[in-house]
Amino acid sequence: MTAKTTGHKPIVRLHDGYRYEDGITHIGQLLERYSSLRRMEIGKSVLGKSIDALVVGDGAECVHVNASVHANEWITTPLLLRFIEQLAASYEQPVSVVKDHSDSGLAGKQLSDALSGVTLWTVPMVNPDGMNLSQDGIWPDCPFRDQLIKWNSGKEEFSRWKANIRGVDLNDQFPAGWEEERVRRGIADPASQDYGGENPLCEPEAAALARLTRRIGFSRVASLHTQGREIYWNYRNLEPACSEGLAQRLAKVSGYKAVKLTGSDAGYKDWFISEFRRPGYTIEAGEGVNPLPIQQFEQIYSEIAPLLAEFIRG
Template sequence: MQIRGDSSVQWPGGSIVRLEQEGYRSGTYSSQLNRLLEKYSDILTVEVLGESVLGEPLWAVRLGKGAEQVHMNAAVHANEWITAPLLLRYVEELAARRLAGGATELDAVTLWAVPLSNPDGADLAQDGIPPGCAWAEQLAAWNGGSRDFRRWKANIRGVDLNDQFPAGWELERERRGVAGPAPQDYGGPHPLCEPEAAALARLTREAGFSRVLSLHTQGKEIYWNYRDCEPREAEPLAARMAAAGEGYQSVKLTGSDAGYKDWFIHEFRRPGYTVEAGEGVNPLPPEQYDEIYRGLAPVLAEFIQGPR
């Protein structure tokens, strides 16, 4: 499968998934996916889950041969775009070890990864309103008249995708108090109205994941609970994930609804996690990328291993 992207992107030797000072756009992401497919054609496959509001493909990367299906997603929030190359780099690391005869954890599981869940928003947060965008005037107004979208978390229609899921959606809308499109915290007119959130929900229901992880920034915290719906094994695994990382904490979160992991725990009664990678103020700077990855990769590895 050839993935549409910026074919001019050429990386030097070493890791395919890299982050430059200029940031990380959907075109770079697609180009890196192409190169991963070329190098690891026997290890991983890529499927289209749907399209974003602006028609960008929503890619799911699958690797592993195990009967147990697990899932990770990233870049649900636009200004947390750094999580996309973090997750894709981990996918590349697993594929490279598998090709070399390692990554034995993939004997037991099949990983479905969606590294760039909000491509329109990620590009908007870095480059501003795209030329010819149908929502150009509205976006400027929703952003308080500013053309600086670096703090923007929502998708291109001003809907916060991590307030889109049908688990306490009405409670979260009331708590947020945001009545219309905005840079963050607007959950939309109804749950799963946005194609990006609907695609994640559809994949989750069809694949029957035994556990899921949604990667965000920042704070080095791991959230594992939702209104006492989580299974007993959820907290011990969160503790192991935190212990594996550098400076991470397992946190029992209250006062939060309508997120992806909230919905997964509520609907399936299986372990679901939100991992807040890195520290600082979003968007985290590219200079921190390597350091964040070193501390995060062991957390993701522990998640793949699962409850013991």
């Protein structure tokens, strides 16, 4: 968004990474600026941080997008919040052309039309403890200090950390082939990634996301991850026939590749497809090595914004 089109500078910007506190600050500022946005706490992390849903639209059909399930994929949080900012601006000013400094090229009318008959439920920070750990390492009074260093192979550098603060990979936590994924991974103890926990949904972050999903009954869901510029749309042939078609449309508007994935279980998308038999997607944003550098943010956003708009449109 620019001052020329909206009179406001964009709220969601990156400087030095993106912590939980940045997300909370930006969510608060977005709520102040846009009356169409609503906020709801859906749970708390292991360390008591609020896990919030941010909601826009008032249609009967509810769709869902989440971000930062994996700690070092934290760039997905500002990507999603930037889109929410642009979406809310267009929803409240549908006749204007709303662009932000990423120049995603989406017109305000184009975005507001996406919400016609739809309510978008987002969870921008599924793994808030992990987001901070992966960027700042262990802080002095961290209650898991000794365990974390052990789980991180003795290293005090956590930039490759994907799990939550208890060493559980939240995208291996869902009851869809959980046992099979546990055997496939071969990780029996807490670790930086790929440990599915003692039981499905034993971690509060994954449990909060599952509760919300069951309560609202979304018609389709997407989970933002990094990296690879790919869209995963299937699970064990349980997905509905329309899933691939929408995946191909998402690929067309973003330049990403729609991929039929095999040999993967226990993810949020897998569980959603398995339990509801509705379309679910994992979006691997950007390309490179996690964590993706903030210098790529604007380019990634220019790909993700039209993809998310198309996803909402369905």
